Amino acid sequence: MSSDPLREERLRLAEEFGQFFDENGLPRAEGRLLGWLVVCDPPEQSAEDLGEALGLSRGGISMAMRMLMRAEAVERAVIPGSRRHYYRLRPGLWRREIERRVQEARRTRDLALDGLERLRTAPSEQLRRLQDMRDMYDYLARGYQDLNDEWQAREKGAEDGDRQNHE
Known part of the structure; x- marks a missing residue:
């Protein structure tokens, strides 16, 4: 060593x-x-x-x-x-990570929505797990999107501040 x-x-x-x-x-x-x-x-x-x-x-x-x-x-x-x-x-790896999480949460939510649609005639108690999945991943998709929007605004503010400092 x-x-x-x-x-x-x-x-x-x-x-x-x-x-x-x-x-x-x-x-x-x-x-x-x-x-x-x-x-x-x-x-x-x-x-x-x-x-x-x-x-x-x-x-x-x-x-x-x-x-x-x-x-x-x-x-x-x-x-x-x-x-x-x-x-x-890879440059930008960490920025892309939140975008990936947004997309994964949306895809998982959509999978649950598809399951609910295809099994819509099943008794409601049999759909509870898909409903829970849909609700959680809808919540996560919105939360990750909010975090992504906040991060982008933060970066834009930092870039604008850097630009002003160099002018």
Whole structure:
């Protein structure tokens, strides 16, 4: 392990990301890699850099990166003059996360609505679970949309403030 305290803290954070992923039913390696890409310096890391930092095999890194790229959390980066593959955290990842949650909640609500429509002739007590599902995901969809709107307004205000400070 390095004697650089900042690097050691970054590695501990990456391990905590891995633990969080594992506790939530996701692969620990993907969590460790994502966590490292959140805190590493430089932000672009080759497979060799990732393997050295996290002690993962090239095959493990390759599989994990494919999953993270499919999830649009990570992207490949080009470093002029290098033929290696580099990876970095996808810009805007956290902003897109709330948008994804809005869409997932809407789709889940719509699935419940479809079920209620298709089973409309069933006794009401048999529809209770679908009604509960519809109500919860309708609530979540509206709540996530409100959070997304607030976040966008906050970012716009920050951009407007930055613009005014530079004028």
